[in-house]
Amino acid sequence: MSPQISAARANRNLVILFVVTVGIFALSILHSKLFYKMNDEPAFLILHTLLEVASIICSFLVFGAAWHSWMQGKGLRDILISATFLVVGLFDLSHTLSYYGMPDFITPNSPDKASAFWLLARFSAAAGLLAAALVPGRKQYAGTKINLIAWAFIGTSLLIGLTLWNPALIPQLYRWEEGSTLLKIRLEYLLMGLNALAIFVYGYRNPSQRHTYYLRIALVFCLASELSITFYANVFDNYNLIGHLYKLAGYYYIMRALFETAILRPYVRLSRLAGILRHLSERNMALYRKARDNQVLLQNVFIQLGSAIAAKHDIQAVFSQIVQAAAAVFNCAHVFLGVRENGTGSLKVVASVSSFTPLEYLPLEESFMGKIFTENEAQVIKKLADYPERIFPAIQRARLQSMAGVPIVVQDETIGVLELFSEKEAAYSRPDVLLLTAFAQRAGEAIHHAKLYENTVESYQQLSMHYEVVKSIALQTSPGALLKMVTERLYDLLKADGAVSFIMHHRGDGLHTEPVFVHNFSPAEVNHLQRVFSRDNSAWPWVNSADDNTNGAQEEKAVTISILMRKRLEILPLQTGGTLQGLIAFAWQDADTQMPSNLGITLKTIAAQTAIALERAYLYENVKELALTDALTKLANRRQFDLSLMREMSRTRNFGRSMCLIMLDIDFFKKVNDNCGHLAGDEILRHLAALIKKHFRNTDFAARFGGEEFAVILPETGIEDAIGLAEAFRQKVEHTEFDTGFACNRITISAGVSMYDRDSGFNSGNDLIDAADNALYTAKQSGH
Numbered sequence: 001m002s003p004q005i006s007a008a009r010a011n012r013n014l015v016i017l018f019v020v021t022v023g024i025f026a027l028s029i030l031h032s033k034l035f036y037k038m039n040d041e042p043a044f045l046i047l048h049t050l051l052e053v054a055s056i057i058c059s060f061l062v063f064g065a066a067w068h069s070w071m072q073g074k075g076l077r078d079i080l081i082s083a084t085f086l087v088v089g090l091f092d093l094s095h096t097l098s099y100y101g102m103p104d105f106i107t108p109n110s111p112d113k114a115s116a117f118w119l120l121a122r123f124s125a126a127a128g129l130l131a132a133a134l135v136p137g138r139k140q141y142a143g144t145k146i147n148l149i150a151w152a153f154i155g156t157s158l159l160i161g162l163t164l165w166n167p168a169l170i171p172q173l174y175r176w177e178e179g180s181t182l183l184k185i186r187l188e189y190l191l192m193g194l195n196a197l198a199i200f201v202y203g204y205r206n207p208s209q210r211h212t213y214y215l216r217i218a219l220v221f222c223l224a225s226e227l228s229i230t231f232y233a234n235v236f237d238n239y240n241l242i243g244h245l246y247k248l249a250g251y252y253y254i255m256r257a258l259f260e261t262a263i264l265r266p267y268v269r270l271s272r273l274a275g276i277l278r279h280l281s282e283r284n285m286a287l288y289r290k291a292r293d294n295q296v297l298l299q300n301v302f303i304q305l306g307s308a309i310a311a312k313h314d315i316q317a318v319f320s321q322i323v324q325a326a327a328a329v330f331n332c333a334h335v336f337l338g339v340r341e342n343g344t345g346s347l348k349v350v351a352s353v354s355s356f357t358p359l360e361y362l363p364l365e366e367s368f369m370g371k372i373f374t375e376n377e378a379q380v381i382k383k384l385a386d387y388p389e390r391i392f393p394a395i396q397r398a399r400l401q402s403m404a405g406v407p408i409v410v411q412d413e414t415i416g417v418l419e420l421f422s423e424k425e426a427a428y429s430r431p432d433v434l435l436l437t438a439f440a441q442r443a444g445e446a447i448h449h450a451k452l453y454e455n456t457v458e459s460y461q462q463l464s465m466h467y468e469v470v471k472s473i474a475l476q477t478s479p480g481a482l483l484k485m486v487t488e489r490l491y492d493l494l495k496a497d498g499a500v501s502f503i504m505h506h507r508g509d510g511l512h513t514e515p516v517f518v519h520n521f522s523p524a525e526v527n528h529l530q531r532v533f534s535r536d537n538s539a540w541p542w543v544n545s546a547d548d549n550t551n552g553a554q555e556e557k558a559v560t561i562s563i564l565m566r567k568r569l570e571i572l573p574l575q576t577g578g579t580l581q582g583l584i585a586f587a588w589q590d591a592d593t594q595m596p597s598n599l600g601i602t603l604k605t606i607a608a609q610t611a612i613a614l615e616r617a618y619l620y621e622n623v624k625e626l627a628l629t630d631a632l633t634k635l636a637n638r639r640q641f642d643l644s645l646m647r648e649m650s651r652t653r654n655f656g657r658s659m660c661l662i663m664l665d666i667d668f669f670k671k672v673n674d675n676c677g678h679l680a681g682d683e684i685l686r687h688l689a690a691l692i693k694k695h696f697r698n699t700d701f702a703a704r705f706g707g708e709e710f711a712v713i714l715p716e717t718g719i720e721d722a723i724g725l726a727e728a729f730r731q732k733v734e735h736t737e738f739d740t741g742f743a744c745n746r747i748t749i750s751a752g753v754s755m756y757d758r759d760s761g762f763n764s765g766n767d768l769i770d771a772a773d774n775a776l777y778t779a780k781q782s783g784h
Helices: 007-030 041-073 076-097 111-134 145-166 182-205 210-231 239-296 300-310 317-328 368-375 393-397 430-474 479-494 523-533 541-548 597-628 640-657 669-676 676-693 721-736 765-782
Strands: 334-340 346-353 360-364 380-383 402-410 415-424 496-508 510-519 559-561 568-576 578-588 661-668 703-705 709-715 749-756
Touching: 007 111, 007 182, 007 210, 041 076, 041 597, 076 111, 076 145, 111 145, 111 182, 111 210, 111 430, 145 568, 145 669, 182 210, 239 430, 239 661, 300 415, 300 559, 317 334, 317 430, 317 541, 334 676, 346 368, 360 368, 368 380, 368 402, 368 415, 402 430, 415 749, 479 496, 479 568, 479 578, 479 597, 496 640, 541 578, 541 709, 568 597, 568 661, 578 597, 597 640, 597 709, 640 661, 640 703, 640 721, 640 765, 661 676, 661 721, 661 765, 669 676, 676 703, 676 709, 676 721, 721 749, 749 765
Parallel strands: none
Antiparallel strands: 334 346, 334 415, 346 360, 380 402, 402 415, 496 510, 496 578, 559 568, 568 578, 661 709, 661 749, 703 709
């Protein structure tokens, strides 16, 4: 169902990609003096850690996406990929922590230890992707996802633990100054063979699917990664770095492939369904026009009736037109039309022409209309007084004497009854009944087509809503905007009197609700609902339904409740995997109003799609925050600092203003770590970061530059003001006692300030940083 790509084009692109990646190694070997480089150990460790963290995040994202994709289709391939990348993520994490130069991970770190985890991760990925290629696409997994995932996690954890606690099991995989041993090189060649085999299998089975194309690209990068690793002679050289870059590229394309299958595929399916529905709608309208054209073959009365009814698309208007036409044709002052209500033992009088208001519901056993409906036969009653058990007080008061009634049958199914009453005895004869039967037949066709049209419109509205939800998912709409859009569309579809929706925030202190859409709810009512839904009550119906479902899938359906608000509330929970992501509440002033029963599947589908979209939007925002925020201090990290500095320098240059940069560094921070431990050092960094946020202006931008060094960008600030701010903050820190819980609770800092304007002579952000660093160095030397 994913978009197609030419098989020849896909193969050509893969060959080009393979040639380019291999060509890089060929050039590097031919010109090794120019290319080969030993990287600085600290810088390489930071870069290696960032690359591995990105790869680990990709692995777990693939695991999570495949997990939820399995929930939709129960495919063996999805659960296999999910388990594979859970294993790969755990091995990659162990590889990162075991890398030579990193703090010891349980046992002393070594190149052999890191290489062992590298090989385990690569063999897991290669074997899992190859196995997924060999599994039939529509084959379903017979067990539950917890079984396979749990065994994968337990087995991986045991293997990691065994490797860590008994390093003697690890063979020699690396020799200093020589690089990989023959055993490791042979294993890398075996990995390349597995990747090449997987590329061939995917290409042989389904080369034209775009997600298969992305998987083959990922496997080419993985193959190139293993090739690069076979060349490295030192754990800090360029070949090792390129191997990790290629691996990250491969993981990225695996995520692209999963996007095709988990997000784009449902969108394509809905698009096709929209086309089918449009075709059905056009076909129904064509049948409707054909039925109207056939009316010219009937008598003039039927032509008038058909023309009047054909102009009506509203079902209630059609009901009214039928009784009005019957009253005119039969010259009758009392006409009643009743239809069967689903799930009830009565007929509902939906339209009437009479001097009195009839009962809204008539029991089948105690009324003339019910008898006609039950027996599916026309009835002529010449004298109503002979049937006192079926005469209601209103009929007696109107002094009605006779009746004729016929069932309304559509496609061999009785859907209602049409009755005529007269104030004269024996007012209707058999020919009148035959004419009334023909009239009822045409009326039944009109009702049938009106209902078809109404159902078509409703189906189109529901499908349009599905499309909007899927489109919002594909565009990565924010959680609030997505839930607001869904609530607005459902509010219009259900024709409710009011609606309110909440996003659920699961925090350490409990469940919190945030309203994102409110219509016809007072602030007091919204606050009341927030308090009710924030209790995390295990007695809520959706909590019980999720717990009782042993297969792990919850039933998304509206729940009717009353919270002493004098309104009928229908609550639609949005939950994934038993976790409540949000709630939508619809209100009706009339407590007897029922939600349309034909919308059950639509509400269930939209609730499931919306819940998944909210979960993915949360995941996207969390990943974005992790990428731009320092985990320890919660300040901006170096990446975000560089972007902000570039942006502020450009703005300053364009408007001819000035800006300043303050570099802050903790004096003798190493002594804090040595004397009180790294935990104390971490607490000092956290408290200092909080003090920076509090001291500087809202327009200033603070970041952790690295280690114990911080940076603050001061827009629209001159050098004198910046120096004053820096000195004031330095003195504040000097006189502040930090509540760290350790003996080391006082520090001093040094600060360096540089200014940028059109005349400063700085050409880049690095120049401005160097100037501030030089000032910082001077301050440290002078003791300030």
